[in-house]
Amino acid sequence: MTVVTSDILMDKELLHKKELANSQAALLNVLDDQKKDSEKILKKKAVDEAILASIGDGLVVVDKEGKITYVNQSFEKMLGWSSKEVLGKRIVAVVPREDEKGEEVPFNERILNKVLRGEVVVTDLTNPFYYIRKDKTRFPSSSIVTSIVLDGEIIGVVETFRDITKEKEIDKAKTEFVSLASHQLRTPLSTINWYTEMLLTGDVGKLNAEQEKYLNEVYRGNQRMVGLVNALLSVSRMDLGTFIFEPEPTDIPLLVRSVLDEQMPHIIQKGITVFPTFGTNIPLIQVDPKLLRMVVQNLLSNAIKYTPEKGKIDLSLTLTDEKKCLLFTISDTGYGIPKNQQHKIFQKLFRADNVREKDTEGTGLGLYIAKAIIDNSGGKIWFESPVSNYIEGEENVGTTFYVELPCKLLEKSK
Template sequence: MRKRVQKQAHVEEQDEILSPTTSELHIDKNDDCVSISTLTERRHQVIDAAIQTTSDAIIVLRQDFHIAYLNPAAVATLNEPAESRSHCTKVLACKNLNRMVLCGTSSCPLVQALERKSSIPNEELILGTDPDHMYEVSTSVNPITLDDDTSYVVFAARDMSALKVANRVRSNFVSMVSHELRTPLNSVHGFIDLLLQGHMGEMNEEQRMYLGYTQEGVQQLISIVEDILFMTRSDLGQFEVKQQEVHPVGLVRQVVRSLQPQALKAEVALRLDIAPGVPALYVDPQRIKQVLNNLVANAIKFTPPGGIVTISARQHDEHFEMISVSDTGYGIPVEDSHHVFERFYQSNHRQQSKLGGYGLGLSIAKLIVEQHGGTIGFDTVVNKGTTFYFTVPLFHDPAQL
């Protein structure tokens, strides 16, 4: 009995030690509040210090395209005072890597971020208004909406000049190798053509068939080399767009005529659906033919026999026309849809492995369209078909303007 009483007293003593009084509990709560407040304040100080000391330029723009904030790195990079509230066209003047001005176009990063309401990571731009002090940067563009529905866009830009120098050396090497490969390949293609035409004597059908296969392989190699050469020249800033007045009907018909043999071989029908009175375009005809050729050839390749590929053109708005290439093919799997325009991307889809390809056609199409100030995209339904569409500028007669 005595042991039980002593044990109970010991437990009560422990409870008194472990259980604080009301006044002590009140002090602890206050201490917690002070601690949380201090942590929050310190966190804000750390974030502010990180923004102030980072070598990346942090630029905050209002939705009316005026500057709201520049961190010290942005002030130094753009040579603009921290208190500046100038319009972004007078400070950033965003350009793509081919020095095409994006301000006022649908390719403007601020416009795209606000329209998508999502971040744009790794956007490569040239910033600055002084021709002697422009900066190639890799930028993340992040839209922010406050509780009062006020929208801002935060640019975080990292100077890529040193990396660009290394990439330029590599691109120069690839360009040189591609150029050296093209000459002998063209020679081989030419001599095969002479053989097929009978200049070196008559051949039997089996010989002609195997030479035909060889010519197709050489032509494919030439196309690959040409595409790699195109991409490396673009990376080096040597890609020029020579725009002129072009009528879309004639342009599309040229592409259809050139791809008709491929369509007949694949048992796929090509159709035109161009609205009457579609206005003229202001484009580089060779480059836009290249875009259409890539899109239509892809559509033919990924459409089963008996399918249809339709090329259509409609006026998109007062400045742009939309051209679409629709097919009744296999569609694009969901897991591949985010990688469609990536260079050298190869799908694991069984149809892709069966039909081949090297993953540059769509990257080149995107590059050319963006050089014209347009945009490119697609809609797809698996086993129903895919529609690729892009916008290009309309021709406006200077006399009428």
């Protein structure tokens, strides 16, 4: 080997060692960066877990099979389960959910499962559910459920919930106060009503035209107050669970015709045309006639109130194809219900924006009461209204309300 060849080999070896050293240094830098990134991720994870663990609301993460993958400390405290006991188990087995009556809500009807299926769910905060603790006691709760999405696919959900026992107690106290106040108001209102009627009928002397006009205003105002007090009493009784249902065999077509006759002066005054269509051979149905009358009165008076002059109202009573249900429908050509507010229509004290401008005297209690009565009668109430949003000029498209009562009750009353 020549001297030149030896020098070349040494240079190559030195170059190789230098490249190797550079590669090692670069690798060490990469490993150091990865270590720093891992430390950052672990630190962030620790912070996130600390935040989740410390929040006051209960939190549970569920995968797409409905199995629990994470719970926080509040979940453990509120429900009595440790994370070790529940991880990997189906939430429906660990944490049953009940409605107000104590009936368990099936998993396919739980909000959590509906969100897993990709459904858009609107939570009704006025109708809370109950979670069952490990010791079988229960507490009222409100919750928010959010989907976990990866690459456009729902892979799980996060549910946060809180105990609203105190809120329920406050609401009960408020309801009891409203009930007491309403009872106290009834006596003076009845007295005003009685004496006003005596004056208007001339029992205590003849009135001139101007006096009669003013007394009629007093009478109408008092009647509105009586209606409000009665509505408040009905709501408070429902909320307290003291509302009494007294079902008896009832002729529904006769009841609807009676309410229609009662409202006829208002119908004639506005020039509204009513088309009643009642099916034949409709049997008696076992319901509380006084309460069902309240429902029909509310739906018909709303249709009259929110339908412009010269409008149209359709009423129908029919048996479904298999005669399993009695269906009452009432359609109008009124203002309609904005779509972005339709989910609130049966909530207590809610009134849609477009009708608040037309009628300032409504209470927002009628449909709440109607739904409670129909639900407790074993039926269903719903509606259709094509108004997409509350836009000026987009109205008079009408609304149709449906009331369905099960015909199992009909067989008992034949």
